[in-house]
Amino acid sequence: MGRPPRRLLTADWIADEALKMVDESGDFTMPGIAGRLKVRPSSLYNHVSGRSEIIELLRARMMAQIDVEQVRERAAEWPELVLGIAREYRRSYAQHPRLIPLLTATTVQTEVAFGMYNALADAFTDAGFAPAEVLHAITSVDSYVLGSALDVAAPEEVWATPPEAGEAMRAAVSAAGTMIGRADAAFEFGLQALVRGLVVLAEPVAAPE
Amino acid sequence: MGRPPRRLLTADWIADEALKMVDESGDFTMPGIAGRLKVRPSSLYNHVSGRSEIIELLRARMMAQIDVEQVRERAAEWPELVLGIAREYRRSYAQHPRLIPLLTATTVQTEVAFGMYNALADAFTDAGFAPAEVLHAITSVDSYVLGSALDVAAPEEVWATPPEAGEAMRAAVSAAGTMIGRADAAFEFGLQALVRGLVVLAEPVAAPE
DNA sequence: ACCTGAACACCGTTCAAGT
């Protein structure tokens, strides 16, 4: 007991174990993290202020995975930039789908997402949107990606054997029945629709026919 | 003690109080509900199986508020049907924004949402989408609405005084600064974009120019 | 049938005591 000869903990290691627990069980607990690190729960408080800080650390990790600059370089036109950022953003979340409900329970810390929001703001300003519309467009993309990420966490059986499904619904489900990566395909489909719609909205007035 | 002369509890009353607690504090607890109903926590288990059933009751309430048939009657073309359902869906969630994180933590019970999914399936089939695409389109709308609903729960200050905002971002935020109902406007904006994009995708091949 | 009281296993968090 007392101070150990060598440090046993780090905020980073704590976050590591928390994320592993979330991936495995959908949640994490302080005793759970402590147990995996061969330490008592109270020791964690020497490195993090509590459970909520651990959640913020995990949120920061998700955002840190997004390489906005790389997307910026590769995108020639603004729609490509939006597509690229949305895909990166979503790819990051999709690696740990069960984490997302924990992140949405708390208010967002926008600080960590600013690189991404800035890039989107530039894109939509390029597109010719007015400032208020720029914010709406950013919010739309954000909402769509977040909602799609939640969809990844839902198990595949969500769509299995509908009880009172109509004809169109039944056809749709059976077509997708064997499809692996359905959530991925659906994300890409809807993203294409959203961005194409933004392109339409960005066009000033209809050109003469 | 012992059985009271008149019933003191109902699953519905329990759900009522749970929802009030969520609106006020963002969460509910069994002791909290019991206290409001002047009852001991253990009494609740005579009417609901536990916390998770209460959450499902609240999910069902949200879905029950959506009048799919009314939307069906008023929509002449399929895009109107999609717009109408998305708005109803989102309006229902927006009444209790803080409930949404609780609902997303658990896997969705699609049963309660089938009326809505059926209507969307019909709409997208009308639009000419192939069955697999129909499911993707439904998923897209679902994701967008859910993500937008989460946005309502975020406090307005999320966008206040950005620390390292770029020029475009700064202009966007200051334009929206005084706007009340920003989340509402953003939802409508993105929904228009999404549906217009779906219209574009639904068109078979480009007509000769 | 349905409320109560006591009990259990679990949380997150604090803090003095130790090295």
Add this chain to the structure above:
DNA sequence: ACCTGAACACCGTTCAAGT
């Protein structure tokens, strides 16, 4: 500076005891 042990106030849930 940093881990431990004990403690606190909280949870959700079970179940025998009562009417």
